[in-house]
Amino acid sequence: MRIGKIILLTLLLVGFYACNSDAKKEKETVLIQAPAPDPMEFGFHLNDYVVIKDTVRNGDSFGEILQKNNIGYSKIFQIAEKTKDTFDIRRLVAGKPYTLLCTKGDSLQRPECFIYQPNSIDYVVIKFKDSINAYTESKPVKIVERETSGVITSSLSGAIDEAGLSQKLVADMSDIYAWTIDFFRLQKGDQYKLVFTEKYINDTTFVGVDKIKAAYFKHNGEPFYAFEFETDSVKQIVDYYDENAKNLRRAFLKAPVVFKNVRISSRYNLRRRIKLYGNRIRAHKGTDFAAPRGTAIISTANGVVVESARRGGNGNYVKIKHNSTYSTQYLHMKKRKVKVGEFVKQGDVIGWVGMTGNTSGPHVCYRFWKNGRQVDPFKQKLPDADPIDSTLKESYLKHIKPLKIQVDGIEVKLPQEEAPITAIN
């Protein structure tokens, strides 16, 4: 587009000068400037074909699309056979775009190439003019770095929304800080700053958030830094550490459900009074996370399933032993996913939120045991995850030095109504 404009501008200028000097020259110039732009897409010169662009409709199949475009059954069968290792033609998803490149000058306008885009970056090319072959390619993705900041007035999600940013940032941030900050208890005035990257194709089309490179969260007046660092380039293991190279992960997650869907409906409280029991004190030794029925319940740490049953007031429940000190229990599940003896990793789904046992609404009652006693997990100083390898610590600190300066340099945008009032002398 831009190149087109420049060419046009040059043409006008050249034309203008030519008029003033020599009419013959003008003609020549026009001839030279004449060629139309040659758009390239998927590695093809689109001008060489009749191009048909469409989206897969409900019930469309690869065969039907080709058949509608004058390709015969036997050819379709051959294509399906020859390309099945690269691309399963049954995988066409309704709503995804496809492109047909048809032979120019063919009276039947038969396609010789089918291009399918399962997502905005990757595409599958199936060529079948003479010989048949298929391959998958990706559009070149441009990574653009951005900075943002904000103040929490109600929720992190709300603040990110107000800034017009992708909710994926909220999810990524809750992941990074899942062990450090209780996102259920954010304070009005908490601040965040982010250095993150976004993915673009064709230079201008936004296709999503790439990753958070550095983050800062000021919670209750305390700063929490997080920097992304690859600790294993072969296995592509990436983790987040603070400014002193301390792992931000803990051995335990703060919640047994994914943050976005839930709220805490009842905390650990030894002095809870319940109307149902004549307003008497009835301790609540769990933390209740209300969430829609069917929300995945995840194990908050690595461990072994020691109980998986349906019993009385607990309903469907699972208990996991993490080590000789800690165990966790998850109650009122709609359905359990794990069996006794199974090893589960932190974040693994162990069941789904339901209403079995004594409960008035869908929630998971999360119980946390330390040395055989039920305690409030939010009040525990939980063990850290593995620290950064000592051989990597030096390069990590070097890596984050400029990033920290960058983060510190971001000025937090205050909400409009709280802008400082200029003093009048």
Ligand SMILES: [Zn+2]
């Ligand atoms: Zn409970």
